[in-house]
Amino acid sequence: MASNIIKIIICILLLKFCNSIVMPDGKHIKSYASMGLTSVPRNMSTEIQMLDMSHNQISEIHRLDFQPLMRMTFLNLSFNLIKVIPAEVFQFNTDLTYLDLSNNLLHNTECSFLRYTVALTYLDISYNKYEIMILGEEFLSLPRLNFLGLSTANLSKHNLEFKSPLEIDTVFLGLDNIIVYEYRSLKGLKSKKLHISLPKNESMARTIVTDAILSSLSLELSNVLFTSGNNIYHEKETPFLKNQKLSSLILNNLMLTWTSFLGMLKDIWSSSLISLFINNITIIGKVEQLNFTYNDTSLKALTLKKVRFTIVYMDHVYLTTLFINMNIQNLSVTEAPMVFMNCPTYNSTLHFLDLSNNVLSDQASQVCPNFPVLESIILRGNKFKQISKVSKMTKMMKALKHFDVSGSQLHYDGGPEECGWLESLVKLNMSFNNLQHTVFKCLPEKVEILDLQYNKITYIPRNLVHLTCLKQLYIGFNHLSSLPGCSDFKNIELLVVENNLLHSISSEIFKDCNNLTILNARNNPYQCTCDLYNFISHSNRLDMKLVGWPDMYKCKYPDVFNGTGLKDFSLPELSCNIPLLVITVLIIAFAFTFSMLALCRYLDLPWYFRMVWQWTQTKRRVLKKKSSQLLPDMKFHAFVSYSQLDSDWVKEYLIPNLEKGDKPLRICQHQRDFIAGKSIIENIINCIEKSYKSIFVLSSNFIKSEWCHYELYFAHHKLFSENADNLILILLEPIPQYTIPAKYYRLKGLMAKRTYLEWPKNKIKHGLFWANLRAVIDISLPETEMVTCV
Known part of the structure; x- marks a missing residue:
């Protein structure tokens, strides 16, 4: 149905009378073409203005078929089986301007139905079954008629004589099947144009x-x-x-x-x-x-x-010479087997020469001085390959302004010295070829209109200073991924870059291209980034028309924006405003630095630095001692670290269960084994180093004890410095991670990564707990009489 509607519109646009018609919108157009109808449909919308019922099998038209369609201006009933048209059928359609009844079975010579179609401008009743066509009084009621289509089997002198001075712009006579024709039968026709089949x-x-x-x-x-x-x-x-x-x-x-x-x-x-x-x-x-x-x-x-x-x-030379020497102004020989383009024998009068869609090749090109007034030459669709040869054809054509060599096989790989264009050439069309970016080295200097569409150009080199006169550049349907500014062609007024590979268009084009009034950049795979966002923000510039905007401008990349219209694409102002972004980053950096300093003070990091310094100094003093003064490596099975608030559990459960039995273990306990006179830090480090394992009794009280964390810190350092698995964690009660202060991040890390022993509340499980613990720390230590941390 849609295709038939398009046909209707195209048909009307080709007619002169359509200049006075205002085209209706979609809801006022109805097509029943090629639907196998045998009669006019009922209950059609009264809003219909254009109706197409062609190519059906309608055999009969009734008097009231079109009564509801009082607004109808277009009716196509061609290619049906209609034999008779009632006289009153169009009495309610006084606005009808287009009526096509061709290719039916009408046979009566009376056209009484025309009495009511006073607005008719187009009437086609050709290819029916008229034996004799007589232009009767009915045609006197058609003063606006400018197209009339007729056909008949018999035509005599008086059949086509109007009884009043009715002048029709175009008359078509389909005389394909005429049987009898009397000479001078066309004398009575008064039309500007006559078309006869x-x-x-x-x-x-x-x-x-x-x-x-x-x-x-x-x-x-x-x-x-x-x-x-x-x-x-x-x-x-x-x-x-x-x-x-x-x-x-x-x-x-x-x-x-x-x-x-x-x-x-x-x-x-x-x-x-x-x-x-x-x-x-x-x-x-x-x-x-x-x-x-x-x-x-x-x-x-x-x-x-x-x-x-x-x-x-x-003899192709004879044929070419015959036509090229004709003393006329415009010559077109197209879609013919011409293989040569000879130079005229004398100065030609041709202003326009069209030899398109022939078989002309590079061998046909030659420098010819005998075209003194030739302004346009069209050579599209031939077999030219080398620009160097084609360009030299124009060298002596002093009046040439327009040269078209599109649709060939042109390529160019040489230097500018090989080109011989006429300097004054204004319009050059080299579309539909095999040209690449090198073609910009071979262009006429004063060209104003340049068409390079449908080629293989990947970029425009920035050396176009000589194209200062260029006003229109058509370079769509290529492989461009970016556009240069207008510094090389400042007078550009129209730029066509549709259907390329453009990812973005810089907003600088609005600043550099001061004369640009029309930009066609539709149907490109745009990458929606800041560059494109800035371009969109300038797209409403009043003095530039953006062809196809906004429907034909869509994002392709990234995938999250694929299919999004550029008009609907947006980014945060901060991400695309560089000065604002720099200021924001500086503010954030300052705030982060200030926050980190405050956080360091809050987490007491200076204290940790002091502890590290003291531990380092202690280790340095120990290393300075002679090896003979050092105690044996291991004196204890384990060093126990716990909060004073958990000392009852340590004294009642942990110490007795580890130090009793057949194989008592040596446990280092700071209340019992620290040596008076030494600093607490030094006692802690010595005990940890002289112990095979370090047991930490974890509880909420442990978390609150800073000294416990010192001991954990130094034990953890030994773990990494000696690559020894010397830590044992005993959990007296559940400790949620969020209850551990941020400054004790080391404890958080150990609890998250290491397996710990949980003290069971059920006494039945205590035996297994102590057995597991003793198994971890039960090793043979050297015999010693005095077990202390020194």
């Missing part, structure tokens, strides 16, 4: 062509299939010379011999014709080298599109 009967077609030439100001003929004879008309005196008002001729699907083609051109050369357009021409038979005299002519434009020859071998 000719029958296959060659004799009748010749008569119609001659008649059409004599009756029109602008003529279009389709299916001109004349495969025999020397001309496309039968009169000895050419009708082109009789009608000195005919100015434009279009021939579609033309088939004739080379002799007939040249004969027609000779007659046209002496006629009043200004423009000749031949689309899809087939030359049958041999191409002979016949003379062609270029007399003074009114013809200004000749277009040959889709030229075919039935023979393979021919």
Whole structure:
């Protein structure tokens, strides 16, 4: 359905009358095309303005079928099976401007249904079953009609004569199936343009062509299939010379011999014709080298599109020379097997030359001085490869402004000295080629419009100082990942970079490109970062139009923003404002430093430093002693560290259970074994070093005792300095981690990483507890009489 709606809109836009029509929105357009309908649907919305029911099987139209559609302006009923149209069917559709009833089965010559369509501008009733077409009084009610499509099987002199001075802009006559045609039957038509589809009967077609030439100001003929004879008309005196008002001729699907083609051109050369357009021409038979005299002519434009020859071998030099020497202003020979582009024999009058979609190659390029007034040359879709050769073609064309060599196989790897562009070239199109960034070394200095779309350019080198005149740059559909500023082309007004690999566009483009008014950067894989955020914040600049904004600008990276519209993308101001970010970082750094100093004071870290210093000094003094003065390495099985508030448990349970029995253990207890006269720190270090293990009795009281933490500190130091597993933790009661002050982080770490023994409340489990503890510290120590920490 959507495709049919599009067809409707395109069809209307091609017609002149649509200039006065305001296109309705989607809800006012309805398409039933190709849905197998056999009748007009009921209960259609009264809001419908455009209705398409083409390509169905509707055979009957009723008087009230379109009564609800009073706002309808467009109706397409083509390609159905309709035989009769009731006279009152459109009495409620007075706003109808477009009516297509072509390719049905209408047979009655009366068109009484037209009496109510006074606003009609387009009417097509061609290819029905009319035996005789008579333009009756009904057409007098159509003063705005500017397109009329007709067809009939029989056409005589008076059938197409209007009974009032009704002038129609365009008349189409589908005479493909005509049986009887009377010469001069087209004399009564008063139209600016006449378009006729000719029958296959060659004799009748010749008569119609001659008649059409004599009756029109602008003529279009389709299916001109004349495969025999020397001309496309039968009169000895050419009708082109009789009608000195005919100015434009279009021939579609033309088939004739080379002799007939040249004969027609000779007659046209002496006629009043200004423009000749031949689309899809087939030359049958041999191409002979016949003379062609270029007399003074009114013809200004000749277009040959889709030229075919039935023979393979021919003199291409002759063909090229014939056309290139024509004394006209505009010449187009496209989609033809032209392999050469010869230089004219004398100074050419051509202003415009189009040789696109041929087979021209580098061998066809040559420096030619005989184009003194040539302003535009179109060579798109050929086989050119080297820019150095193509550019030198323009060297002597002093008036050339526009050069198009798109759609070839151009590449460039050389230096600027190999290029020979005309310096005054204004517009250059090299799109759809194989060009890379090196092409910027080979460009005309004064080019204003440059089209490099659909190439393989990865970046624009920053050496474009010579392009100071560039105003429009089209470089979409390449592989650009970044854009330069406008320092090398300060006069740029329009920049197209759509469908590249751009991750961002710097906001500097708004500052550097002062003359830029239109930017097309849609459909790129944008990386939504600060650079792009700054660009978006400037996107509402009033003097620049951003084409496709905002629907066609979306984030691609990072994945979290994939598919997000750039308009909806945002970042914190702090992350993209560098000065603000620096100030914020300095403030945070200052606050962190101040906080760390306060924290150090709160956690009493200076105390730990003093303890380390005292421990170091003690170790240094011990190391200075002679080895003979040192006591044996191990004097105790274990050193016990505990809080004074837990001394009852130590004295009642721990000491008795370890020092009794057949194999009593030697336990170092500070109340009993510390030597008077020595500092507490030195006593602690000596006892820890002379003990095989260090037992710490952990409880809430232990946490509150600073001396217990000193002992834990030095025992932990021995663990790392000697790589010895000498710590035993006994947990008298559960101690949650959050109850341990932050400054005792070492205890937290030990409790988190080491396995500890829990004192069981159940007396039955005490035996196993003591057995496990003795097993850990039970080793053989040297015999000694005096067990003290010295």
